[in-house]
Amino acid sequence: MEKTYYNPADLKKFGNITELQPELGNKFFDYYGEVFKEGALTAREKALIALAVSHAVQCPYCIDAYTSDCLEKGADENQMMEAVHVAAAIKGGAALVHGVQMMNKIKELTM
Amino acid sequence: MPVTSLKKQHHELADAGFQLTVLQQGAQFPAFADKLQQHNLLPLKPTGTTILQVNVGKMCNQACRHCHVDAGPDRREIMTRETMQLCLDALAHNPELAIVDITGGAPEMNPDFRWFVQEISKLGRQTIVRCNLTIILANPKYHDLPEFFKAHKVQVVSSLPYFAASRTDAQRGDGVFEKSIKALKMLNEVGYGIENSGLQLDLVYNPSGAFLPAAQQTLEAEFKRRLLAGYSVHFNKLFCITNLPISRYLEYLLQSGNYESYMEKLVDAFNPAAAASVMCRNTISVGWDGYLYDCDFNQMLELHVAPTAPQHIRNFDLQALNNRSIVLNQHCYGCTAGAGSSCGGQTVV
Ligand code: SF4
Numbered sequence: 222m223e224k225t226y227y228n229p230a231d232l233k234k235f236g237n238i239t240e241l242q243p244e245l246g247n248k249f250f251d252y253y254g255e256v257f258k259e260g261a262l263t264a265r266e267k268a269l270i271a272l273a274v275s276h277a278v279q280c281p282y283c284i285d286a287y288t289s290d291c292l293e294k295g296a297d298e299n300q301m302m303e304a305v306h307v308a309a310a311i312k313g314g315a316a317l318v319h320g321v322q323m324m325n326k327i328k329e330l331t332m
Numbered sequence: 333m334p335v336t337s338l339k340k341q342h343h344e345l346a347d348a349g350f351q352l353t354v355l356q357q358g359a360q361f362p363a364f365a366d367k368l369q370q371h372n373l374l375p376l377k378p379t380g381t382t383i384l385q386v387n388v389g390k391m392c393n394q395a396c397r398h399c400h401v402d403a404g405p406d407r408r409e410i411m412t413r414e415t416m417q418l419c420l421d422a423l424a425h426n427p428e429l430a431i432v433d434i435t436g437g438a439p440e441m442n443p444d445f446r447w448f449v450q451e452i453s454k455l456g457r458q459t460i461v462r463c464n465l466t467i468i469l470a471n472p473k474y475h476d477l478p479e480f481f482k483a484h485k486v487q488v489v490s491s492l493p494y495f496a497a498s499r500t501d502a503q504r505g506d507g508v509f510e511k512s513i514k515a516l517k518m519l520n521e522v523g524y525g526i527e528n529s530g531l532q533l534d535l536v537y538n539p540s541g542a543f544l545p546a547a548q549q550t551l552e553a554e555f556k557r558r559l560l561a562g563y564s565v566h567f568n569k570l571f572c573i574t575n576l577p578i579s580r581y582l583e584y585l586l587q588s589g590n591y592e593s594y595m596e597k598l599v600d601a602f603n604p605a606a607a608a609s610v611m612c613r614n615t616i617s618v619g620w621d622g623y624l625y626d627c628d629f630n631q632m633l634e635l636h637v638a639p640t641a642p643q644h645i646r647n648f649d650l651q652a653l654n655n656r657s658i659v660l661n662q663h664c665y666g667c668t669a670g671a672g673s674s675c676g677g678q679t680v681v
Pocket residue numbers: 392393394395396398399400401402403404436437438464
């Protein structure tokens with residue numbers, strides 16, 4: 222048994238998920254490849270979005286991968302940290318906006 | 333912390349033989365020659381030599397963290413005028429050598445640098461000078477370099493690893509970004525980098541860390557946008573160059589614990605098209621002492637051209653050199669990763 226849940230070396234084995242279900246796995250990787258191609262958004266913009274989402278979903282593999290990818294695509298540290306703040310703002314905002322729901326409920330339950 | 337040359341530190345990596353030992357230790361990485369063999373590129377032969385790259389010395393006013401020359405203010409290896417004359421003789425006898433690419437150290441610090449450029453220009457060859465920018469401001473005697481370059485229609489190629497101070501200074505030293513911008517403005521003022529001036533000013537981007545360079549075209553657009561908006565600086569092309577795992581960059585990789593993963597990146601990104609377009613196929617590199625090499629990297633690793641070819645500029649023989657097999661080692665993976673890398677940037681479109 223691994224002593225930790227996450228092993229950095231496992232990222233390289235991501236492709237192996239096709240072993241147990243090739244059809245769906247291959248479809249996913251084809252799709253993934255298409256998504257990250259330069260399109261209406263540049264490859265760097267997509268890498269920055271991916272970095273932000275990696276933080277929102279708190280995936281250590283993705284954080285490692287997209288930190289390298291952002292550097293390789295020429296993003297700078299300021300842009301990368303701003304992307305993380307965007308993720309944090311949305312996550313924080315998403316929590317806080319539920320405060321309205323709480324307030325509604327308070328109104329409903331109190332005199 | 334200021335960087336000093338490995339030689340000055342008496343570092344074991346100052347020794348080319350030791351660097352090769354480190355590079356060959358990684359048994360997990362396939363031998364570069366075997367990789368070429370798989371793609372029918374072995375022995376690797378020149379396609380025709382058209383560029384003479386001359387390293388006029390290791391002395392430099394800077395001491396960058398990634399320098400593959402291990403250059404610095406303490407280095408005293410300098411090409412003499414006699415050796416420069418031998419280069420000029422080789423050029424005079426071989427009109428196929430259309431381009432002379434002058435590098436260093438800071439080539440301008442060689443006392444015979446201007447004479448050399450003037451003589452090359454008399455021979456009607458295109459001259460490239462790899463100018464580190466800060467040299468222009470380092471001493472009043474260099475302030476007129478932009479005019480000198482202009483007078484000889486020199487193509488200026490300058491390193492600027494980023495369009496912001498943080499990463500530039502981390503690689504090249506404190507304050508380098510600000511000085512580089514000033515020097516770029518001085519070059520712009522005499523017409524360098526300005527459209528239709530005929531004066532070519534190209535920048536070199538190489539990653540400030542253990543990662544591969546971005547795609548040249550998109551990064552060039554970003555550099556143009558940022559340098560113009562932030563500093564009113566103009567330039568022509570951006571060359572993206574991969575750092576090769578030798579000398580001070582190798583020391584950085586080892587010391588930061590990134591060596592294995594960086595080699596793995598280079599090997600994984602091996603591109604046969606880039607391998608077919610490596611710069612040693614059209615370039616010969618001359619060392620400060622006149623010895624000949626397949627490229628500036630082999631020069632720093634003291635890997636001389638194959639013994640079938642003349643070893644020194646005094647015996648220059650283009651035909652024999654064009655028939656040689658290029659000397660390869662594990663550092664060559666740096667030239668073949670992704671879109672490829674050469675002194676002229678990316679090699680595959
Ligand atoms: S990289 Fe260029 S400017 Fe920097 S120390 Fe080496 S030769 Fe000098």
